[in-house]
Amino acid sequence: MTTPALTLHHNPKSRSAGARALLEALGVDYEVKLVDFAAGETRTPEFLALNPLGKLPTLVHGDAVITEQVAITIYLADRFPAAGLAPAFDDPQRGPYLRWLAFYGACFEPALMDHAFKREPIDPTTSPYRDYDTVIAALIAQLARADYLLGDTLTAADILWGIGLRWTTDFGIVPKDPVIMAYVDRVGAHPAVIRAGELDAAMLPQ
Template sequence: MAITQSKDCDLVFYTNPMSRGRIVRWMLEEVGAEYRQVLLAYDTDMKAQDYLALNPMGKVPALVHRGRVVTESAAICAYLADAFPDAGLAPPLADRAAYYRWLFFAAGPLEAAVMDRVLQVSVDKDQEKMVGYGTYDLTVNTLVHAVSQGDYLAGDRFTAADVYVGSHVMWGMEYGSLPVRPEFEAYVARLAKRPAMAAAKAIDDGLMPDSQVS
């Protein structure tokens, strides 16, 4: 895939290499479409009025495709899979149950459980019924189940759900927000063979300060 500086490119990617934009970068490399990247700094560019007009949250990533704005990493991954069907990153409509299930499990319960854990937010027994993830351990065990049902989340076929969920698993184990489980390690080992993942990582690592590159 080529990163272009052309203003006429119909796919524009707003990101920062130290953000969830890394997920979308991987997805962009998987679909193989030409895109223009716009690098934004925290607290300045992301809070500028022209960017807030695209994403009032003032966060990245964001994608603009032919004038249409898409935010939220899971939504962008799903959108790109549909916008570029030749890449084969979404199952046929009749076979999308597991694909949707795990994509949104990671965007909802998993992200909430992990973030509460990182921020040391405690949930008591009565509150477990209120939060979507129930408990952190329940969420982790459910994720273990998800990655153990086949080579990939939607069976034997790699999809956009693996880009999104796999990114969470990789980062979680690397930074300690998820435990190192053999099921996670086996899943990540399969994902690490994706040329697009290696290409995306190389691009984002090259944009980071030297001291921040892992």
Template sequence: MNAPHITLYYAPQTRATGTRILLEELGAPYDLHVLDIHADHFADTDFRKINPLRKVPTLKSDNTIITEQVAIALFLGDRFPDAGLAPAFDDPDRGTYLRWMVYYAACFEPALIDKSTGHDPGPASSSVYGTLEEMLSTLEQAMTPGPFILGDRMTVADILWGVALHWTMMFDLVPENPVFRDFAQRIMSRPLAMKVQAMDETLAAEQAAARGQ
């Protein structure tokens, strides 16, 4: 199977950082289309034609546009199977892998958005994630004993969660307990993750300078 031509629509130090780390870990060739989401002209950019919500990451694979961070991660893991970061369709671990990929979008992000905005999700019985405490406790159990969600086997899910925990603990949205701290460090200290973080710092500084900040 020929490798697709991939373009990642990207802004530094955003959710797209995790997608770029994933592409690097997969050894996938890609082009980077860098956007300054803080620039005044961003609202009028042609990027709206690619993704009407103007959200990053957005991925173009040949002629297919893929949005939503989890969808992109699932697509890439399956599209580059030789990297071994996604259980195959007949792998017994596939169900557990999918569970924790979707848990990120279905429970983790809604809970943290509610927390950051002060929104009351209502009774736990009608909330998509129960309570924040229940959601985090469930996640902590999934990461114990580790070192990865599937035990000794690292997958796309670990990259997704490692990057997410790194940022959310930095902004005090998630408590920095030993399990979460160690999990995030395990991913973010990998050589390719450190490479992307360094490039992000340079890109962010260049964009700020261009805006006169």
């Protein structure tokens, strides 16, 4: 049976940078379709038929369309287990792995946007993520325990977090805490992350 083709709809200056790095780390064949923001290509009927929100990353694998960074991370790492980037279903680390992936989408990103746009915090008992400072403190505490989120071994969750933290510290939305920056550097030194960055640089106008 022929393996369905993987196509990443991608722009290097977007959240899809993490998905590309993960694809490189998995060592699988994939195609990239550059989405030009300036040309409005996230708002075309063709793209909106794939992702009604008009957002990146958007991954197509055969007949399956996967959106949302966390969903793409889980899907790819589980679909290609030979790379060893996700704990197996019966591994005790599977729960913590899923925890930190969910924390990224459910707590970190909402807290980040509220902080960046200077929105007043809501009552912590109502907020799905409590508050920005608590989210950042919880993250730093976890990263201080070991080289990676789950210990000494890099997983797909680290690729998502490492690249996300690189962007957000560059933009000044997340503090350049020494623990965070050391983690960003470790993830950034992974050969797949370096390779993805080089491929992305080649796509941008010189």
